[in-house]
Amino acid sequence: MTRPQLAVTYKIISEEGAHAFYNGSLTGSILEDLKDIGSIITRTDLLNYVALEKNPLEVILNGGIKMVSPPPPGSGAVLSFILNILDGYNFTDNNLATDSSSTLTYHRMIEAFKFAYAKRTNLGDEDFVNVTELVQNLTSKAYADSIRKLITDNETHSYEYYGPTFYDQETTGTSHMSVLDHHGNAVSVTSTINGRFGSYRRGTRTGIIFNNEMDDFSSPNITNEYGIPPSPANFIIPGKRPLSSMCPAVFINLDGSANLVLGAAGGSKITTSTAWVAAHVLWLGLSIEKAIEIPRLHHQLLPPWISFETGFKESLIQALRQLGHNATEFIPGQSVVQGIDVRDGFIYAVSDYRKGGTPNGY
Known part of the structure; x- marks a missing residue:
């Protein structure tokens, strides 16, 4: 064409x-x-x-890694909240060593997604809606700790448990680019025309x-x-900008160098896909290539079920169902992650196979 x-x-x-x-x-x-x-x-x-031009949101994760992401009406606060909740579990690669440990790990992820999407229902353009306290909470370690205590390892709950106000649905017509130059400057940018x-x-x-x-x-x-x-x-107000799931993120080491550059396309799956890849790279021992490649789980609170990508391990889905989760399959390609991982003096750039893209360098 x-x-x-x-x-x-x-x-x-x-x-x-x-x-x-x-x-x-x-x-x-x-x-x-x-x-x-x-x-x-x-x-x-x-x-x-x-x-x-606005100041980014910042959260400090274990090991002193700082994540920066966009404020509302972007979903950097939602991503920050998910990762702050998961950070307190002190995940390692052992958390995926067996079906039992993997089930618990993914159950906790799903519960973090559900709490985060409940809070998302109160977000909007910060120039029109007072979301200051909410954003402070979503980027707070103490608030994440209090929510983590509400996550029960032996069961899930109906959507009312997570405290949503209302909910809105989003479609996909989005692309993402992660960039790292030879000076170490990192850019994570997501653009969209909304629907396909x-x-x-x-x-x-x-x-x-x-x-x-x-x-x-x-x-x-x-x-x-x-x-x-x-x-x-x-709600619509003249001059207001609509809420978006876009959450391009840069993870920064203590010395100020880039650690991880991530972002995604995929409507309401953008935020969970970005969190999914970040958690697998930062804590669960996967390379960025593997973290992007493996089948994903998604939950946005409503509709009230896990969406699991074709190819996700069936025994884990059955174990999650035993915890009370409903689950439905979706085909790959509904979310697409692009990422760069800087590790041990090497730069690893990955473009999600789901969209047929390829990384490039010079």
Whole structure:
């Protein structure tokens, strides 16, 4: 497939910068494309858009490794909360040595996912919703300790136990890139048009596929496909940015050097996939290649079941069911992780086989 119109658009942006899109040589064509598909976006809307630069969230994990990730409306706080909960279990490779130990480890992970997604229902754009105390809690060791005490090793619970407010569903049209340069500078960036092919609308002049990011908001009295009510913290307000599962993360050693660069695509599976790979690399003794390759588990509290990837060990699924978990299979490719691990003087870069990508270097 070739996209000559989009190539021209990219070339103009590369030469003129983002200004070309919002208030420059491309703006007129973009507005005409939007008008053709019935959009109400105006020149003023484009002119008023500003990409905000904010301080990242930081958490310190065992061994002094610092993780930095984006604040709301990104899901860095949710990722931080999951890893803070799991950090207190002091996992080692022995925790995956047998079916019994693996079952307990994955049960604890699933429970951490469920508590984290319950708290996610109260998150929204921090410029419009007061989430200061919640974010402080989600990045706090003490709060993670208190939640860990609620995790019971011999059973799971119904969704009310985890204390959600409401819930919203997300779809996938996302890509991620992890980058490390020869100076050791690390970048983890996730971009999205939300759903697969966004709004299913392509500009005839620019070749741009327009997003459907408005679907990331919640709306009063409108439930998702599972019949779950929306989240008030994520209701639409002019100028507000919708809640997202994106959580690009950089893990930093005590000396300031990059340890791990991670991120994912995959809608509501983004956060759990990133946490899954991080836990397996940091604590459970897997190489980054193996951690990305192995079949994954996912739980987002509602719907009330584990989603397990095709190929996940059946005996472990049966053992998790005995703890009260419902489980349903999903095919690979619904979440895609890209990562870089810096270890023993070597750089290991892995692109998830699920999307057919490959790492590159120079």
